[in-house]
Structures are given as structure tokens and as C-alpha cells.
Amino acid sequence: MRHTLVLTGSLLAFAIAAPAGARGAAEVVAFPTMVKVVVDERGQPTDIEASPRLPQGLRDFVEARARDLAFEPAVIEGRPLGGVTYVVFGVCAVPAAGDQMHLAAEYRSHGPGLADGSAYPAPPRYPVEAARRGLSASMTVNYTVQPDGSASLDSVEFADSTRERNRAPFERMAREWVAGMQALPEQVDGRAITTRVSTPVTLEVANTGSRKAREMLKNMQDSRTGSAECVAAEQGQAGGQIVTAQSAFAIRDAG
Known part of the structure; x- marks a missing residue:
């Protein structure tokens, strides 16, 4: 229908x-x-x-x-x-x-x-070091929601366009971002379960009012x-x- x-x-x-x-x-x-x-x-x-x-x-x-x-x-x-x-x-x-x-x-x-009722997690905070250096990144953040509603980072998969030497601040950002999540776990037969989730994240630097922005x-x-x-x-x-x-x-x- x-x-x-x-x-x-x-x-x-x-x-x-x-x-x-x-x-x-x-x-x-x-x-x-x-x-x-x-x-x-x-x-x-x-x-x-x-x-x-x-x-x-x-x-x-x-x-x-x-x-x-x-x-x-x-x-x-x-x-x-x-x-x-x-x-x-x-x-x-x-x-x-x-x-x-x-x-x-x-x-x-x-x-x-999400425990606060939002459809999606709030965006991660742009790493200060990366912003200062004008670094951008595109990645997929893989994490697991636990039965108690906490989340733990599994891995960060970067796009080829993100240089390996520039990835460290974004990896730290992803870990902190996931650690701060408060989720509502799925349930099976009345019991909360673990669920793996993958979220694409793209971060770009652009000055306010610029053509890129x-x-x-x-x-x-x-x-x-x-x-x-x-x-x-x-x-x-x-x-x-x-x-x-x-x-x-x-x-x-x-x-």
C-alpha cells in the first residue's frame, strides 16, 4: 500500500x-x-x-x-x-x-x-589538528552497538583519496565519536542484542562564504x-x- x-x-x-x-x-x-x-x-x-x-x-x-x-x-x-x-x-x-x-x-x-530519539548520530567534531592543516577525509566508520546501549569502534575504512599519513586525527575522532554514542539496542525475543553498523562520514574544510562552502x-x-x-x-x-x-x-x- x-x-x-x-x-x-x-x-x-x-x-x-x-x-x-x-x-x-x-x-x-x-x-x-x-x-x-x-x-x-x-x-x-x-x-x-x-x-x-x-x-x-x-x-x-x-x-x-x-x-x-x-x-x-x-x-x-x-x-x-x-x-x-x-x-x-x-x-x-x-x-x-x-x-x-x-x-x-x-x-x-x-x-x-538512538537514545535521544534522533534519526542519526550528531556529526563528529572536526579534529582541530586536521582543520588547522586543511585536511579533508572520506571514510566509513564501522562500530558495534552493545546490548547495554553503548557502542564500540570496530574499524575505520578510508577512501583512497584520504592519504594514509593524514588519517591519524580522523581515526581518533572516530573512536571518540563512537564512544560517546548512546543507543537503543535491537531486541530478539525480549533480549537486547549486538548489531554492527556502518556509517559513511565525509569531512571537508571550507571557509564561510567561499565558493566551496x-x-x-x-x-x-x-x-x-x-x-x-x-x-x-x-x-x-x-x-x-x-x-x-x-x-x-x-x-x-x-x-
Whole structure:
């Protein structure tokens, strides 16, 4: 089942004001949101809880969208088991006729959640040494969320464009970043489990107001307004790109 929603009036005002940094362009509202999903032994969502930060109308819409998901259940000793996972949706509202907005919510990923309710971890702090030297880096940070909600760094995989002699400050940054995370672990059959997660991180130095800074800002805005959820809202339909952590519950159908 595919969902779109038309927003008007005060609900639209809440949608624009509530999520920090939501605006991808002057007329488009785009932001990610986390949803807690309880999955049964068939892989079907049975209990869904969207972020309380959203106004009720948006919560209802996102929760309805989450009910379209289907997972493969966790399997332990040959037995299919249910549990809890956390799904990130990208949400986008695009202007329609009059003061209306078309809204779409698209599956982005699932796995452990964050204790503060955010969809994604706060960005790591740029290493002072690297910033002073004008160093940039592109990497994938691999870490494991433990049953107690802490996270431990597994490895940092750098892109070939990041010179080996420049990697040390970024490795320290990644270790500190992961150590500071407070997660909501996935659960299988009522027990918290470990889950491996991989997060791409790109850090670039650009002076405020410079051409490079303007290009980076434009690319960020374009990536939001060109996302699957914004295209879906524009066309009044759904679609999506599947990205997952190494969850115990593999996604079978993203709706």
C-alpha cells in the first residue's frame, strides 16, 4: 500500500517548525525521523511508535507508512523469532495547490536506534589538528552497538583519496565519536542484542562564504530535495532506496 498525505494550515506550520534543520529548499520541507517497530515471528510489524516530537497528524501518517514494511524474522536455532528494531524514514513535504502540501515518507534504514530519539548520530567534531592543516577525509566508520546501549569502534575504512599519513586525527575522532554514542539496542525475543553498523562520514574544510562552502551547501540542499521521499511527494507516490545495518531483521519489503 502506498501513502501520500495533503497538509494544510496549522499542521503544515508544525511540520516546518518542529524538526531542526528540516528545510531543504525555500518551498520544500525534508527531514529524517525514527520509528520504533515491534516485529512478530512472521516479520510483520505489530506495534509502531513514531517520534513524540512530531505533531499527531504526522505521527499517524509515518506510523501508517511503517505498517507497510515487512521483515525477515530473526532465526535462532532454527526458530523464527520476533523482536524490536528502529526504522529511519525520510519525510518530505512538497507544495501543491493553494496552501496544501503533498507529504511522503520513505524507508531509509533500520537497526539500533538512538537514545535521544534522533534519526542519526550528531556529526563528529572536526579534529582541530586536521582543520588547522586543511585536511579533508572520506571514510566509513564501522562500530558495534552493545546490548547495554553503548557502542564500540570496530574499524575505520578510508577512501583512497584520504592519504594514509593524514588519517591519524580522523581515526581518533572516530573512536571518540563512537564512544560517546548512546543507543537503543535491537531486541530478539525480549533480549537486547549486538548489531554492527556502518556509517559513511565525509569531512571537508571550507571557509564561510567561499565558493566551496556555497557549493557544499547547494549539494546538501539538492540531495534533500532530490531524495526518494521528495520525488515521491512531488509525484504523489512512493518508492525508496534500501540501506540497512546488519540487523537481525532483514528487510523483505520496504513498502
